Amino acid sequence: PERKAELIAKIKRLLIEKDAVLVAHYYTSDDLQALAEETGGCVSDSLEMARFGNKQTAKTLVVAGVKFMGETAKILNPEKRILMPTLEATCSLDLGCPVDEFSAFCDAHPEYTVVVYANTSAAVKARADWVVTSSIAVDVAEHLAAQGKKIIWAPDKHLGNYVQKVTGADMLLWDGACIVHEEFKARGVLDLKQVYPDAGVLVHPESPESVVAIADAVGSTSQLIKASQTLPNPRFIVATDRGIFYKMKHASPHKEFIEAPTAGNGATCRSCAHCPWMAMNELENLAHVLETGSQEVFVEPSLIPKALIPLQRMLDFAN
Ligand code: 13P
Numbered sequence: 001p002e003r004k005a006e007l008i009a010k011i012k013r014l015l016i017e018k019d020a021v022l023v024a025h026y027y028t029s030d031d032l033q034a035l036a037e038e039t040g041g042c043v044s045d046s047l048e049m050a051r052f053g054n055k056q057t058a059k060t061l062v063v064a065g066v067k068f069m070g071e072t073a074k075i076l077n078p079e080k081r082i083l084m085p086t087l088e089a090t091c092s093l094d095l096g097c098p099v100d101e102f103s104a105f106c107d108a109h110p111e112y113t114v115v116v117y118a119n120t121s122a123a124v125k126a127r128a129d130w131v132v133t134s135s136i137a138v139d140v141a142e143h144l145a146a147q148g149k150k151i152i153w154a155p156d157k158h159l160g161n162y163v164q165k166v167t168g169a170d171m172l173l174w175d176g177a178c179i180v181h182e183e184f185k186a187r188g189v190l191d192l193k194q195v196y197p198d199a200g201v202l203v204h205p206e207s208p209e210s211v212v213a214i215a216d217a218v219g220s221t222s223q224l225i226k227a228s229q230t231l232p233n234p235r236f237i238v239a240t241d242r243g244i245f246y247k248m249k250h251a252s253p254h255k256e257f258i259e260a261p262t263a264g265n266g267a268t269c270r271s272c273a274h275c276p277w278m279a280m281n282e283l284e285n286l287a288h289v290l291e292t293g294s295q296e297v298f299v300e301p302s303l304i305p306k307a308l309i310p311l312q313r314m315l316d317f318a319n
């Protein structure tokens with residue numbers, strides 16, 4: 001604990017010294033979320049993370065999350081230095097959508113509007129007409145469907161399937177998935193509901209259809225936190241990364257939050273629903289990059305203006 005307190009004090013000092021601000025995703029550790037809050041940074045979902053960087057005057061943004069979040073920050077703020085605790089932190093959705101294959105797929109369907117999730121590389125964003133995050137995925141698809149547009153949706157098939165069901169949009173889905181959310185099992189959630197009949201079920205739309213089908217609320221991380229505050233249930237079964245519990249417990253200390261099972265037998269798995277890449281963000285590597293300036297995010301300069309178009313479209317739409 002002493003070492004931890006020292007590290008936290010060091011990071012706070014370095015943030016000031018280096019004119020840096022810390023932006024953390026809800027799936028990072030409690031320590032990182034607390035640090036971002038205490039130092040005037042922000043803790044949020046992917047959309048708010050993108051927005052936040054835009055509004056900062058600090059010369060350096062430190063993005064605690066995964067690679068696509070750092071790249072998005074760079075594309076939106078090319079004049080700033082973007083650091084991450086580690087550039088190794090990626091995402092199964094990004095990995096599952098290589099730009100060459102994806103471009104070929106888009107080329108084969110030229111009449112489709114290309115919508116990609118924020119969880120993609122800068123190169124994939126540069127090939128897209130729209131970028132979305134989970135908090136506005138339904139709204140964007142509705143908007144496009146209302147104009148009679150057909151949609152290529154990549155990379156998350158579960159999010160795509162959910163959006164297609166809600167909006168009725170004509171969509172071609174890429175076959176990608178989040179390795180964390182894909183593991184949630186409806187059977188296990190229903191078993192838990194037997195034990196806690198008054199529990200509400202909160203589900204991120206990267207989860208399989210059968211889990212989404214039994215949700216009381218479906219949405220992005222920030223939307224699920226809001227639902228945990230506004231729904232009247234005294235407890236919730238939560239199907240998303242367990243990092244989110246920090247904020248949920250803080251917002252509603254009198255409520256109980258239970259991890260949705262990733263096994264079908266109702267047994268909760270204490271550590272399964274945690275993204276291995278988000279977990280790579282630590283106090284140690286954060287202090288190190290602030291000190292040394294290593295792990296800086298660079299995006300191929302020719303991609304920046306191309307990827308900015310669909311990203312800016314998303315931000316303008318969300319406003
Ligand atoms: P949101 O925070 O936008 O809901 O995204 C979840 C996610 O998977 C980030 O990795």
Ligand code: SF4
Nearest residue numbers: 066091092178180275
């Ligand atoms: Fe990607 Fe899933 Fe990890 Fe989010 S939780 S970064 S979608 S692998």
